[in-house]
Amino acid sequence: MAAADTEKLAKLQSAVAALNQISQNEKSGFINLVSRYLSGEAQHVEWSKIQTPTDEIVVPYDTLAxxxxxxxxxxxLLDKLVVLKLNGGLGTTMGCTGPKSVIEVRNGLTFLDLIVVQIESLNTKYGCNVPLLLMNSxxxxxxTLKIVEKYSNSKIEIHTFNQSxxxxxxxxxxxxxPSKGNAGKDGWYxxxxxxVFPALVNSGKLDTLLSQGKEYVFVAxxxxxxxxxxxxxxxxxxxNKNEYCMEVTPKTLADVKGGTLISYEGKVQLLEIAQVPDEHVNEFKSIEKFKIFNTNNLxxxxxxxxxxVQADALKMEIIPNPKEVDGIKVLQLETAAGAAIKFFDHSIGINVPRxxxxPVKATSDLLLVQSDLYSVSDGYVTRNTARxxxxxxxxxxxxxxxxxxxxxxxxKSIPSIIELDSLKxxxxxxxxxxxxxxxxxxxAAKSGVKLEIPNGAVLENKEVNGPEDI
Structure with missing residues (x-):
């Protein structure tokens, strides 16, 4: 690290030491991340060394016993399992104020309701105890604490903990x-x-789970x-004693920016678009060479x-995320759980069905899952075989x-879309x-005109600009 950077880091360290809103673990985790960032240890991938993973490394789902x-x-089997849902996101892009997981998906049920019902039905069916962990921000x-109160009588143990x-x-x-005077929520990220890995350990949740005989966590x-x-x-x-498994699925043109698994210097690792040299971005996005992408089911x-975590060995690639708060340019340094794959022993991918x-990232996804294309039973959302x-x-x-x-x-009601190819x-x-x-x-309604599609209308291969086109 250059002398100027060492000085920067020392100054930052003393400023962070004075912040009383966060724990010692968070302070050292943050300084650790910043010093890695300053030392420029960004791992550039040598394009010529990338190999397509074999079926031993990315196992086809239909070959599983x-x-x-x-x-x-x-x-x-199930008594060894814990389910962990990443619950730190707000539904701001979809115009909601609280956690995204409380958006209603179907029949008045939220994401969280569906997750709870799924795990309850497993616990009831097999007499097992699969707990649910929610990692909040x-x-x-x-x-979230208020919301989970409503599940207090359900057959499921729910734990919550916070990420850093x-x-x-x-x-x-x-x-x-925050040391510049912005001590509100905007000062933090x-x-x-x-x-998820250090937060599980630091919160004490990991030791609790191990003491209950749990062995695997399913993160999504x-x-x-x-x-x-x-x-x-x-x-x-x-x-097979695999310590880490990433579910991947075949890429479509909608997923060209998603990270993919590669074999690199004898290990399996995640390749994200940010690591790809400019001259190879089009190749990265092609469905021919990189056929799969990361679903973030781990x-x-x-x-x-x-x-x-105890050996401080999880040095995932740092993702710099520049933002602006009240006109001040700020930087957030982040990491992704999928990038940890290369640090675990016997890591694999499994190429799962689509x-x-x-995911429901926007209202267009909500339209799909609320339509007759899907049905819900025991919390499971299943696709209509008529499609x-x-x-x-x-x-x-x-x-x-x-x-x-x-x-x-x-x-008034979500349209039937079983035979729909595209809607704009x-x-x-x-x-x-x-x-x-x-x-x-x-x-496409004309500017300033309200266009109503009447009850019971059937639109097939049509362009509609006004009532006369229906």
């Missing part, structure tokens, strides 16, 4: 924003889901409705997490539909009840 039918064997912590709270860095002076985003417990995967990992051995990746096309319809909704509230107000909606459009959409449909 089936699980013994015996329910006492299944109970034994300081943004979602208070709200780090100070945003003022770029010009390289000092923490949660450092990405790579923090709370908004991925496809991320449900899979016995075949769990069985495979225990049989299965990790708890003892291995403890070993690696049904295990059903013959394996791909989902592509849906583009204009800004009028961006927020959940306004999205819901524009549909723009302008001030409202849908009546029992509308059916098929093929390619474009609905």
């Amino acid at each position: 089936s699980v013994p039918e015996d329910s006492s064997e299944t109970k034994k 300081f943004n979602t912590h208070d709200d 709270q780090f100070p945003r860095l003022v770029v010009d002076e390289f000092l923490p924003l 949660p450092p990405g889901h790579g923090d 985003n709370s908004d991925n409705l496809g991320a449900v417990v899979d016995l075949k995967i769990l069985h495979h990992l225990i049989q 299965w990790v051995n708890l003892n291995a997490i403890k070993r690696l 049904s295990r990746f059903l 013959k096309n394996p791909a989902n319809p592509s849906i583009e909704l204009g800004p009028e539909f961006k927020k959940v509230g306004s999205f819901l107000s524009r549909f 909606v723009s302008g001030d459009v409202y849908f009546g009840s029992s509308v059916v959409l098929k093929g390619k449909v474009v609905i």
Whole structure:
């Protein structure tokens, strides 16, 4: 590290030491991250060394052995498991104030309700005890505690813990924003889901789980409705002593920016678009060379997490995230949980069916899961077999539909889309009840005109600009 950087770090260290809002663990975690950032240890990948992983490293899902039918064997398997949902995100992009996991998905049930019902039905069916852990951020912590109270009588143990709270860095002076007088929430940030491993250990949750005989944690985003417990995967990992498994799935044109798994210098690792040299970005995005992408459904051995966190061995690539707060340029340094794959022993990927990746990032995704394309039973969201096309319809909704509230107000009921290929909606459009959409449909209201699609309308391969086109 250059002398000037060493001086910067020393100054930062004394400023951070004076922040009384965060723990000693958080202070040292933050300084550790910043010093790694300053020493420029960014791992550039040598393009020529990248190899496509074999089926031993990225195992095809359909080659996994089936699980013994015996329910006492299944109970034994499940008693080793913990489910952890990443619950630090706010639903701000979809116009919601609290945690994203409390957005209603179907029949008045939220993401969190569905997750609880799924795990309850497993615990009831097999007489096992799979606990649910929620990793919150300081943004979602208070709200989540209130929300989980409603599950106090359910057959499921729910634990919550917080990921770290780090100070945003003022770029010009390289000092923490809170010590510059911004002590509110804007002065801080949660450092990405790579923090799940140290946060599990620092919160004391990991030791509690190990003392209960738990061995594996299944980590997934709370908004991925496809991320449900899979016995075949769990069985495979225990049989083969894999410490880490990343679920990947075949890439479509919608996923070209997603990270992918590669073999590199004899190890499996995650390759993110940010690590790709400019001249190879198009190659990275091609579906031919890199056929799979990371779903962020991860299965990790708890003892291995403890070993690696204690040895300070999880040095995941740092993701610099520049932001602006009240006109001040700040920097957030973050890490991603998927990048930890290369530090664990016998790490693998499993190439899972697309049904295990059903995230709701925008209202266009909400339209899919609320439609007749999916049904819900025991908390599981399943795709309608009447849909013959394996791909989902592509849906583009204009800004009028961006927020959940306004999205819901524009549909008397969600249209039938079993035979829809693509839908593009723009302008001030409202849908009546029992509308059916098929093929390619474009609905573009003229500027300043309210366009209502009448109850029971069937639109097939149509472009609609006004009532006369229906």
